[in-house]
Amino acid sequence: MTEDAQILIARLLAHQTLRREDKLVKRALSDENFRSDVDARLKACGMKFVDNVYADHVTLALTRDSESKVFGTKDTWQNNNFGLARDGVALLVVLWSLIILPKRERQEAHQMAQEDQNDMFGKEKPLPRAEDTSIGISYRTLLADFGEKLGKKTRMDMNLGQLSRLGFIERKMDLIMEGPLLDLLMDTDALKDRIINGALSDIFHIPMPRTPAVIEAERLAAEEAEHALTEEVKPSEQNKE
Template sequence: MTEDVQILIARLLAHQTLRREDKLVKRALSDELFRVELDTRLKACGMKFVDNVYADHVTLALTRDSESKVFGTKDTWQNNNFGLARDGVALLVVLWSLIILPKRERQEAHQLAEEDQNDMFGKEKPLPRAEDTSIGISYRALLADFGDKLGKKTRMDMNLGQLVRLGFVEKKADLIVEGPLLDLLMDTDTLKDRIINGALSDIFHIPVARTPATIIANTDQLADSDMPGPTDTEEN
């Protein structure tokens, strides 16, 4: 078992992400003793195994205690640990909101991306995979809706290219789709309420209570705000 744990950690370090269907990943998700040894060895190095039932991949991340010691010397680490500028973080949050939130609704409803009718027995099905429920968004629509707020085309293209290289999204012709890290390294519990009831309330057509608890009142402030970024990881 020790050798298999070692191999899994080495593969995750080498490849950044592995699919949930991978033999050793499935073992980490189902074998309690294997998972305990995996977590123990990772914790000794200041790292943790990151899994999300809504995502098709798993990855590794730093533990919360290690973040400041590793990234504390960088100006941007409190927003993110990928070196993204504020408008890059804002673009990431917008893409997460437009791709991941609708996908999770379809997953929780056990509805595939191509289905347009309700299945009265859908709840009996296993949770659908991300690749079967995730729908991309049009680059041209993204540019039209958010280009002026995210630095116009040149700046948005630069940040989008960086997000593609980091593995958050993939670009297929005009379509921007979910990458392996988009639903793994974002703090959904923190972001979801702030996004739906704050920053993107005009898009989701939900009235916003103008209170001090509202983080961002509208999308005009999105690029200049201190939204939490991918340094906040989500765990099961």
């Protein structure tokens, strides 16, 4: 067991990602004792094993306690540790939203459909693989919809190239597809509600929830706008007199 744990960690360090179908990866996902050995070895080095039931790959990452000590000297480490500029991070979030969120819906819908079917043996059914449910997005569509806000064509092409080299995306002709890391290193729980109900609500055509706080904010904004309009009208009325 000890040697296998060592080999799995070394392979992840060398290759960055491994597929879930890999023999040692499958063992780490199913064998509790083996996983504990892997986790203990990684924790001693300030690292952790990262997997996601919706993703086809696994990878390694730094623990939260280690991040500041490793990346604290870099200007960009607080929003990413890949050296991405602000527009690069924005592009990454947009791609995650347009590729991963629809994929999640298809995977969950497929899973629910399977659970609704009668199965006399009650066998657990895995989620469909990402490569079977992730359809990507057209580069031309991305450029038309977000080019002006994300640095136009030259800057977007530069950031897409960097995201491809880092393993977040893959390019196939005009299509931008999910890479091994896109569904692994993005915090879905933290991002999903913020994106659907906030930053990209206009794209997903989902209005923000009408909570009391939102209603009060809208009322105050309306009062401020009315006050500003009144202040603008007063000088013109005085001039007429």
